[in-house]
Amino acid sequence: MASPSKIHLTVNDTGVVKNKSQTNEAAAKVSELLQENHDKHHIFFSESGFHNHIAHQLLTLYGLGAPASIIEQRYAENASYQRPAKSNDEVAVEDLRSPETFTKCLGKAKYYHSFLVFFQTELEAKGWENVLNEYLLAGNEKSEDLLGRLYGGFLHPLIHLGFGIEFHQPAIIGEALAQAACHDNWTGKYLLAAEKAAKANPTNSPKTYVQLLDEIREDKKLSTAAEWDDGNKIRDGILVRAPEEMMNYATQWVVTPENLEQRTAEMINSTIYFTAAAQHPPKQVKFDFYFMHCVNASIFFPTFNKQPWLSTANKVRLLQWKGYLDLAMYASRRSPPLLLEEISTYVPTKLEKGDGEWPGIFQRLWELKDDGHAIKLGRAVRNGELTAEKYGDVEWAKIRGFMWEKIGNMVIDSVEDQGETWARSVGFNEAWVDYEDRPRRAQI
Structure with a gap:
């Protein structure tokens, strides 16, 4: 079952555009590769802020009926140049619960993994729907700030969130929130x-x-x-x-x-x-x-x-x-x-x-x-x-x-x-x- 830390696609999770039915083999393969991307790779593949598009690409391929072999091939081509998720500047989850520390870390890509772990804990405790309402849509200063960042980076955080919701993957939603937090x-x-x-x-x-x-x-x-x-x-x-x-x-x-x-x-x-x-x-x-x-x-x-x-x-x-x-x-x-x-x-x-x-x-x-x-x-x-x-x-x-x-x-x-x-x-x-x-x- 999909969770804030585990990606799990089924043959029913194929999105809004139907083309070709999916197989259990493809569902297993795309889940495995998206999990690897989630665990190992940063949301930006370069220091300049170029985005990791693997989740977008693999979910789109899967949704349109691509076989496991194609999904694996496309992943291999784009995984080769990704950078590690973790940095030398990790911030503890408890520290990010401080409004001052949370705000201080916003807009800094080096804190992506810290934000990811933070939002995973929030998603686990509160449910993804409640977290989105709290952190993006509450109408207070903190949520207004993060909602603005969601539309940054040529809409990449918003696109990422859309994939997470469309394909019923809380872990992808967590990535989207962490990505938004890293944008200006x-x-x-x-x-x-x-x-x-x-x-x-x-x-x-x-x-x-x-x-x-x-x-x-x-x-x-x-x-x-x-x-x-x-x-x-x-x-x-x-x-x-x-x-x-x-x-x-x-x-x-x-x-x-x-x-x-x-x-x-x-x-x-x-x-x-x-x-x-x-x-x-x-x-x-x-x-x-x-x-x-x-x-x-x-x-x-x-x-x-x-x-x-x-x-x-x-x-x-x-x-x-x-x-x-x-x-x-x-x-x-x-x-x-x-x-x-x-x-x-x-x-x-x-x-x-x-x-x-x-x-x-x-x-x-x-x-x-x-x-x-x-x-x-x-x-x-x-x-x-x-x-x-x-x-x-x-x-x-x-x-x-x-x-x-x-x-x-x-x-x-x-x-x-x-x-x-x-x-x-x-x-x-x-x-x-x-x-x-x-x-x-x-x-x-």
């Missing part, structure tokens, strides 16, 4: 400021995601606020050179208890839209590395909405904050034009033997030597299609019908193609310098 909190400061601004000046005419994407792109001050040399294009660009403009647009996307489900579907559809449509013809089809994280995090919000232990107010808030950050992310890459025809007219590179249909797309993603980003993106796009089914051709749903599978093909074709796997900061011309023109592509 500038993201949370922006989110709290946006929330405060929205409450101070409630809008009488909320707008859709798509409307706001268009308006952000047309606002020249905001859409050019980030510069190529900014270390972090939200923190050092948008929030320095156009903070009032960013707040103005972000606060016009409003989530309420009444529209929570629809706004969730809208967020999912719109993040996939601005990620897939941000192409730069005639350059190769590539996806922006940063936009991709908005999509990969989107898959978990329907699961959050189904949690009975989460209050409606907190479900609304979690989604509202996601919207604030997504809109800032779009602005921070210089708000690239969104070319829907790049999706609708796309001709997949492989159509034989079902390679261009979802089972074939997932099979090809299994076999890709990658750190997990690509297969997460493919699964999240398929989730977008499933989420959109009940809404039909509503105005805010830019992605619809045949376009879902087209985007799935764009994902796998782009990462199988030559050159770097991802483009970075696609609104800047510099992001595309190293990519080839594509006269050879079928659609050209």
Whole structure:
């Protein structure tokens, strides 16, 4: 049985996107490897803060039906460069119970293992639902701080938490909380400021995601606020050179208890839209590395909405904050034009033997030597299609019908193609310098 210190997957723990049923062999193998990762590896594989994606990758592979042999192969490729979980700066659990010590250790990756052990003891004693409500959602100074950190690091702690909840693994939830504690909190400061601004000046005419994407792109001050040399294009660009403009647009996307489900579907559809449509013809089809994280995090919000232990107010808030950050992310890459025809007219590179249909797309993603980003993106796009089914051709749903599978093909074709796997900061011309023109592509 899964616990805060033990990872245990069953054939029933396969997540929200169904592709192929799982086997007991694969369940045993993924549990074994995730346990090894949990026990031995740090949540950052480098001193620079690059994230360990093993849990994300293996759970996605497992959820989509990959066999034990594929799961083991992908693990071996990415375990080789991980760093040890423990450091020379361990802090005792009892010491972390002191608010002063807990606060002093926040934002420091060297305390990851200490935080992990601390949260394991809390999860064991109180249950994971109660711990999340206490440490992330209580509305006090301590929980507001940690919730802000959960959205840091390009949403990695939030993604990690989503996997833990979706696949019913308290140990992964503990990793997510410890990871959040190791991130800094500038993201949370922006989110709290946006929330405060929205409450101070409630809008009488909320707008859709798509409307706001268009308006952000047309606002020249905001859409050019980030510069190529900014270390972090939200923190050092948008929030320095156009903070009032960013707040103005972000606060016009409003989530309420009444529209929570629809706004969730809208967020999912719109993040996939601005990620897939941000192409730069005639350059190769590539996806922006940063936009991709908005999509990969989107898959978990329907699961959050189904949690009975989460209050409606907190479900609304979690989604509202996601919207604030997504809109800032779009602005921070210089708000690239969104070319829907790049999706609708796309001709997949492989159509034989079902390679261009979802089972074939997932099979090809299994076999890709990658750190997990690509297969997460493919699964999240398929989730977008499933989420959109009940809404039909509503105005805010830019992605619809045949376009879902087209985007799935764009994902796998782009990462199988030559050159770097991802483009970075696609609104800047510099992001595309190293990519080839594509006269050879079928659609050209």
